[in-house]
Every structure is written in C-alpha cells, then in structure tokens.
Amino acid sequence: MSVTPVKVLKAAFCQVAVVDDLRVNVENAISAIRNAVKTKSGVKLVVLPETFNCPYGTEHFRKFSEPVPSGYTCQKLSKVCKELDIFLIAGSIIEIDEQGKLYNTVTIWNPKGELIGKHRKIHLFDISVTRNGGCIFKESSVLTPGDKPTIVTIEGRKFGIGICHDIRFDELAKLYALEGCQAIIYPSGFDVCQGEMYWKLLQQARAIDNSCFVGMICAARDSSASYVDYGHSMLVNPWGDVLVEAGEGEETVFVDFDFSIIDDYKRELPILSQRRTDLYGVNYKKF
Numbered sequence: 001m002s003v004t005p006v007k008v009l010k011a012a013f014c015q016v017a018v019v020d021d022l023r024v025n026v027e028n029a030i031s032a033i034r035n036a037v038k039t040k041s042g043v044k045l046v047v048l049p050e051t052f053n054c055p056y057g058t059e060h061f062r063k064f065s066e067p068v069p070s071g072y073t074c075q076k077l078s079k080v081c082k083e084l085d086i087f088l089i090a091g092s093i094i095e096i097d098e099q100g101k102l103y104n105t106v107t108i109w110n111p112k113g114e115l116i117g118k119h120r121k122i123h124l125f126d127i128s129v130t131r132n133g134g135c136i137f138k139e140s141s142v143l144t145p146g147d148k149p150t151i152v153t154i155e156g157r158k159f160g161i162g163i164c165h166d167i168r169f170d171e172l173a174k175l176y177a178l179e180g181c182q183a184i185i186y187p188s189g190f191d192v193c194q195g196e197m198y199w200k201l202l203q204q205a206r207a208i209d210n211s212c213f214v215g216m217i218c219a220a221r222d223s224s225a226s227y228v229d230y231g232h233s234m235l236v237n238p239w240g241d242v243l244v245e246a247g248e249g250e251e252t253v254f255v256d257f258d259f260s261i262i263d264d265y266k267r268e269l270p271i272l273s274q275r276r277t278d279l280y281g282v283n284y285k286k287f
C-alpha cells in the first residue's frame with residue numbers, strides 16, 4: 001500500500017553518551033528516545049549515532065557484537081518503536097553474522113517494530129592523517145565492508161542511509177539522489193580533529209550537490225575516551241543552511257524536514273537534471 005508522502009516530518013536526533021557497557025548504552029538510548037517523543041509532540045522519526053551501544057574502537061567491536069535482528073539491542077529497539085509509534089534510524093551497532101564476520105550496521109525500524117532496512121557500512125574508516133593533530137584508524141582490521149546501498153521509505157519519503165566515513169564518497173550520495181532520495185542520514189562518529197575540519201563542510205557539500213537534506217548524528221563528546229567523538233549532530237538543507245546543530249554534550253535536538261524546500265531548490269537550481277550525462281555519469285549496480 002503506498003503512503004501519501006508527508007509534507008513535514010518531525011524528527012529528533014539523540015546525541016547520546018556511550019560507555020563501556022552495552023546494556024547501559026541501550027537503556028540510555030531508549031530513555032533518550034522516550035524523552036524525545038514526550039518532549040516534542042508529533043515526533044515521528046528518531047535517529048541515533050554510530051556505534052551508540054559500543055565505545056568506538058576496534059578493540060571493543062567483537063565483544064559488543066550481536067546478531068541482527070535477533071540480538072538484545074535489536075529486540076529492545078523494535079519494542080520501543082512499537083510502543084511509541086515511531087520510525088527509528090538506529091545509529092549503528094556491531095553486527096556479527098553466522099560466519100563470525102563483523103559489520104558496522106545501521107538498522108531501521110518502522111512503528112510496527114519491523115526491521116525495514118539494514119545498512120552495513122560500505123566504506124570502512126581506514127585513514128592515517130597527520131595534519132592538525134592527526135587521526136589514525138583501521139576499521140578493516142576487524143570489520144567487513146557492506147556491499148550495497150540502502151534506501152528506506154519513511155512516511156512516503158525516500159531516505160538514503162550511510163555511516164560516517166560513507167559521507168566522504170559523493171558517488172554514494174549521488175546514487176541516492178538519482179534514486180529519488182530526499183534526505184541522506186549518516187549516523188556518525190567523527191573525532192574532534194576531523195570534525196572541526198570537515199563535519200559541516202561535508203554535509204553542506206553532499207546536500208548542495210545532491211539537492212537533498214543531509215544529516216549526521218554523533219555520540220556525545222567524552223574527552224576522557226581513547227577516541228573522542230565530535231558531537232555537533234546536525235541537519236543541513238539543500239541550500240547548505242544548517243537547520244539544527246547540537247553542542248558537544250549529551251543532548252537531543254529537534255528538527256522538521258519540510259520537504260517543500262526540495263521542490264523549491266530543484267526548480268530554482270535544477271542541477272540534477274542539468275547534468276551532462278552524455279559526457280559523464282555515475283555508474284552503479286542495481287540493488
């Protein structure tokens with residue numbers, strides 16, 4: 001049954017803190033979700049950060065891994081979506097498959113508590129940057145990359161899903177735009193150094209180039225952690241305007257996706273249809 005697309009979708013981005021205890025993290029995320037729905041009436045979509053139930057570090061990933069959707073975290077998330085009648089882009093968890101392979105995986109849930117999508121991070125975070133304080137990370141030492149893009153329909157609107165480092169790859173965002181997505185959501189965990197340089201800039205670039213909303217949702221900053229998350233969960237519209245930005249600490253921010261702005265942007269600046277596809281193109285496998 002097709003749903004009439006909503007004009008405006010009310011959303012909450014929960015910038016939760018993450019500690020070294022899976023069950024505490026899940027309880028914390030669930031109470032943030034409950035508070036968000038209680039605080040602002042009409043919230044229909046909630047988003048959580050990357051690895052919201054596990055400290056971000058390759059040494060933690062196997063210990064915190066769970067099967068999807070039968071694991072503890074997924075079962076709790078499914079239940080809360082049903083209870084609160086919401087969609088949830090559930091940040092990410094570390095998924096373990098039957099072969100014991102690990103993935104960084106976003107699960108997406110509908111108000112019936114059904115899993116409507118699962119995105120395994122496609123571009124693993126392997127960098128060794130030396131400038132501005134530096135950042136070295138090698139997710140591929142323990143994780144397996146996902147092999148397909150993920151689009152879900154929420155209240156009649158198509159959302160593309162990525163995870164953190166996925167935002168650096170414009171082809172993925174372009175593919176989502178060409179497939180009709182009006183928003184791309186990246187649960188994320190930039191460190192402070194990369195965050196200061198690129199967090200806002202990358203979202204503005206992806207949003208402007210692809211005529212859509214772009215959001216990144218981060219965990220709260222904990223300066224005593226070995227990997228320090230940037231915070232600043234954000235949503236940008238296609239004009240590049242920052243519609244909402246959290247601070248550094250634990251916080252939930254609320255934002256309306258008013259989809260009329262996408263139509264205005266595409267009418268006034270029709271770059272997607274002005275592309276010279278006789279000269280170049282984005283090739284991708286059908287998924």
Ligand SMILES: O=C(O)CCC(=O)C(=O)O
Pocket residue numbers: 050124125163164165166168188189190191194
């Ligand atoms: O691309 C970056 O600089 C940060 C990416 C990241 O932190 C991640 O993928 O978890």
